[in-house]
Amino acid sequence: MLNILKADFYRLRKSKIWLGILLGWIIFLLLGNLTALASGGHGTLTLVSDMRNTNAMSFAPNGSGIMAQQLRVSNFLFYFLIPVVLFSFISDFKWGTIKNSVPFKYSRPQLYLAKFIFCSILACLMPLLYCLVGLLMNQIFHGFSGSFYFNDFIMMLKIIGLQAPMYMGFVGVMLLLGILLQSSSAVTAIVFSYQTIIFFVGAFVQSERFADFEPITCLNYVAHIHLLTNADIFRTIIIGLSMTVLSLILGYTVFRKKEIR
Numbered sequence: 001m002l003n004i005l006k007a008d009f010y011r012l013r014k015s016k017i018w019l020g021i022l023l024g025w026i027i028f029l030l031l032g033n034l035t036a037l038a039s040g041g042h043g044t045l046t047l048v049s050d051m052r053n054t055n056a057m058s059f060a061p062n063g064s065g066i067m068a069q070q071l072r073v074s075n076f077l078f079y080f081l082i083p084v085v086l087f088s089f090i091s092d093f094k095w096g097t098i099k100n101s102v103p104f105k106y107s108r109p110q111l112y113l114a115k116f117i118f119c120s121i122l123a124c125l126m127p128l129l130y131c132l133v134g135l136l137m138n139q140i141f142h143g144f145s146g147s148f149y150f151n152d153f154i155m156m157l158k159i160i161g162l163q164a165p166m167y168m169g170f171v172g173v174m175l176l177l178g179i180l181l182q183s184s185s186a187v188t189a190i191v192f193s194y195q196t197i198i199f200f201v202g203a204f205v206q207s208e209r210f211a212d213f214e215p216i217t218c219l220n221y222v223a224h225i226h227l228l229t230n231a232d233i234f235r236t237i238i239i240g241l242s243m244t245v246l247s248l249i250l251g252y253t254v255f256r257k258k259e260i261r
Contacts, residue, residue, distance in 0.1 A: 001114045020083065
């Protein structure tokens with residue numbers, strides 16, 4: 001299994017996937033900072049809203065306080081999991097790498113678990129790198145005059161730690177879809193459609209209880225860490241772990257029986 005992980009990290013180092021992801025972050029953060037500049041430094045930005053409208057990011061903070069704000073739009077960050085999973089797993093069906101690996105080198109459990117671990121590591125690193133890129137851009141726009149507090153960095157790590165089970169759950173679901181569909185375009189279309197559907201469902205179903213258990217809404221809400229109760233934290237962790245465990249069980253079951261084309 002370690003050989004599979006090493007091979008994937010080597011491929012990642014040679015690929016340009018991180019350049020594309022970084023460019024996407026820069027465009028979003030540039031847009032937000034320019035909006036803030038145009039509105040006297042108090043701009044907010046929301047892309048596709050979640051069910052609680054908790055993902056409005058303020059670009060007003062100058063310094064380390066911006067990092068927690070950035071994590072309020074984690075539903076935007078969620079989309080960048082797609083190229084990671086496509087790169088690591090789903091594209092292997094297209095190029096025949098999976099078909100060649102299964103019968104000759106690795107068992108299916110080893111292969112599936114290694115892909116899950118690889119994608120989960122990147123999924124958990126992504127918000128950390130995103131926050132650091134955002135902090136750098138924040139300082140560029142503010143002339144490197146911001147204040148930095150250790151507590152802000154601790155808060156960022158706490159938020160990412162609470163989000164981690166959710167990111168792992170999303171990875172598991174995408175891998176499951178990849179096994180079922182064996183098509184990059186189909187998986188991309190389903191994942192992009194999900195949040196749009198949830199947005200319209202939320203507009204018609206005004207239910208706090210429903211929003212409490214919708215994964216992407218939970219992902220954003222965790223960034224409001226000062227508002228969370230112990231029940232909120234427990235529920236978020238359980239939702240993430242449930243998604244992870246169920247998707248892993250279903251994914252492995254399907255992968256073990258599925259004919260690989």
